[in-house]
Amino acid sequence: MEKLIIFYDDTKAGCCRCVSRFETYENVECRKASDYKDKTLIFATGAKVGFVFESENGKVPYAISHIIWRMVGDKKEEHMLLVTGGSREFRAIRSATKDMEKRGYHVRYIYTRYMLEKYKVKEEDAIEWMLTDIQTGQIRNDIKEKYAGMTKKEARKELLRELRAYGRFRRKSRKK
Numbered sequence: 352m353e354k355l356i357i358f359y360d361d362t363k364a365g366c367c368r369c370v371s372r373f374e375t376y377e378n379v380e381c382r383k384a385s386d387y388k389d390k391t392l393i394f395a396t397g398a399k400v401g402f403v404f405e406s407e408n409g410k411v412p413y414a415i416s417h418i419i420w421r422m423v424g425d426k427k428e429e430h431m432l433l434v435t436g437g438s439r440e441f442r443a444i445r446s447a448t449k450d451m452e453k454r455g456y457h458v459r460y461i462y463t464r465y466m467l468e469k470y471k472v473k474e475e476d477a478i479e480w481m482l483t484d485i486q487t488g489q490i491r492n493d494i495k496e497k498y499a500g501m502t503k504k505e506a507r508k509e510l511l512r513e514l515r516a517y518g519r520f521r522r523k524s525r526k527k
Contacts, residue, residue, distance in 0.1 A: 353378065353398065353399060353486075354378045354379075354380070354397060354398035354399070355378060355379045355380070355398060355399050355400075355401055355431075355482075355485070356380045356382065356395045356398045356399070356400050356401070357370060357373055357379065357380070357381045357382065357400075357401040357402070357403055357431075358382050358383075358384050358387070358395075358400070358401070358402050358403070358415065358418050359381060359382070359383065359384060359402070359403040359404065360384050360403065360404040360405060360412050360414060360415055361383040361384060361385050362385070362412075362414075363404070363405045363435065365405055365435040365436055366403050366404060366405060366435050369403055369433065369435055369477075369478070370403055372475075372477075372478040373403075373478055375478075376478070376482060379482075380398075384404075384412070384414035384415050384417075384418055385414055387414070387417065387418055387421070388413075388414055388417060390421060391421060392421055392423055393418055393421045393422045393423065394423050394424075395422055395423065395424040396423065396424055396425055397425065398424075398425070398428070399425075399428045399429065399430055399431065399485065400422065400424050400428070400430045400431070400456075401430065401431035401432070401433065401460075402415050402418070402419070402430075402431070402432050402433070402447065403433045403435065404433075404434065404435070404443075404447075405434065405435050405436050405437040406434055406436070406437030406438060406439055406440045406442070406443035406444075407437060407438075407443070408437075408438050408439055409438065409439030409442030409443055409446070410442070410443060410446060411443050411446050411447045411450070415447070416447075416450065419447065419450045419451055419454065420450065420454070422454070422456075424456065426455045426456060426457075428456075428457075429457050429458070429459035429460065430451065430456055430457065430458050430459070430460070431458070431459075431460040431461075431462070431481075431485060432444060432447055432448070432458055432460070432461045432462070433462045433463075433481070434461075434462070434463045434464070435464055436464050440463050440464075440465070441463075444461055444463070448461075459488075460481070460484065460485055462481055465517055465520050465521075467480075468520070469516075469520075
């Protein structure tokens, strides 16, 4: 497996718990985002870069944004985002992706807590599942195959069903 550098928001317990599982794998280096708040250049060359954070009302935490703005990394690599929760996760993903695109980085692997629960991945197996997906790109191919034979109308209906299922998931998680 290629080297993977993960920057994480160490102020959130969910992010720290997730990163502790990443650390058990070789070729995965985990770095606290708070250690880089005062740095002007952050080097992450020769590896894919991942960001683990919790959405703050649709915004990316400042420490993670600071790293995205100041990072020097490989522009040919495909990078990863993992949102462990928070409100308005998709807005945070969109914001982080746009920031990285402005800097010339490509985000290909995006994971959310909802996605892991949808595919019924256990918390213990989630990290291994993500790392194999990063290596093989299998999930992306599965999704393409699912929508490949559909007409535009069928695809729109399926996406609307997915959106409704996500809304039910958010309402259910707010009640907990």
